[in-house]
Amino acid sequence: MSYGAARYEQIVAKLEAAGHRITPQRLCIVEALLASDRHPSAEEIFAQVRLISPTTSLATIYKTLDTLKSLGEVLEVESWDNRTHFDGLRPSPHPHIVCTGCGRIDDIDLQGVSALQSEAERVSGFKVDEQRLEFYGRCLKCQETTAANMA
Amino acid sequence: MSYGAARYEQIVAKLEAAGHRITPQRLCIVEALLASDRHPSAEEIFAQVRLISPTTSLATIYKTLDTLKSLGEVLEVESWDNRTHFDGLRPSPHPHIVCTGCGRIDDIDLQGVSALQSEAERVSGFKVDEQRLEFYGRCLKCQETTAANMA
């Protein structure tokens, strides 16, 4: 977790700076949040945390994620499964692409995004301060699987 | 409801063509769905339908919206309020812009969308077949309100 390590420190520092206590549960949750780039759900973070801290409750997961959200250190991503997924690695809004086959969620960087947002503001007269850009489709692996099944 | 009238006939025809029965409840729901371009929630459609057909249940609303969804005649839009909103006027995927002040949801047409989707496919290797593009901000009216409050 080389990329994650710096990010981990960053989040912990932000918690402290905001006057929040550093508890073992929170450290565990932050670690679980950063452990994968697949954007875990609360339930997945819970399962991960439980391995190390077996008494932690799901309520605490949600409360901590809420705290991190309000600090701007975590981003919510809507997935395909009616569950909220969380992105702690890249907390600023950015597009995601969700595989409807295997459920993986990838970050993507798109040049066109800021232009699109400006266009949205111009067309609507709104002042935009948040965006949710999600694409749904099949990842490379799942495209192969489908192709194989069809053969 | 000049625009709505044609669309209304179109949806009813689609229901019939698919072998679904035309019931007074369904007609009422379709009408309520098209009555506003503000993308009603199930609850809002329910309230509207109740005015004319007071025994209709919320379950029927959901079932009918499900049917229309499966016929491709209605689009789901995620709003700010954790409720699903419905777009029966323009059932093909398109961007929306949600006002975080008053909750209104507007359709917008953006030139850049298809380019963005191509870019997403190129960058990720995914085959995209659905998109959700939503901007959140303040509509003109709510910008004024905020400005007034600050003065």
Added chain:
DNA sequence: GTGGGTGCAAAGGATTTGCACCTCC
């Protein structure tokens, strides 16, 4: 006549909340 549709009530599932206890600072 009959199979799909309706309406009630109850279930479902993700998320939240209340509250007594605990622990980090």
Added chain:
DNA sequence: GGAGGTGCAAATCCTTTGCACCCAC
């Protein structure tokens, strides 16, 4: 020591489901 955090259980909220009755075709 005390405010903030935790964990349990219960509550909430939107949405779905089961099932007996009904009505559009």
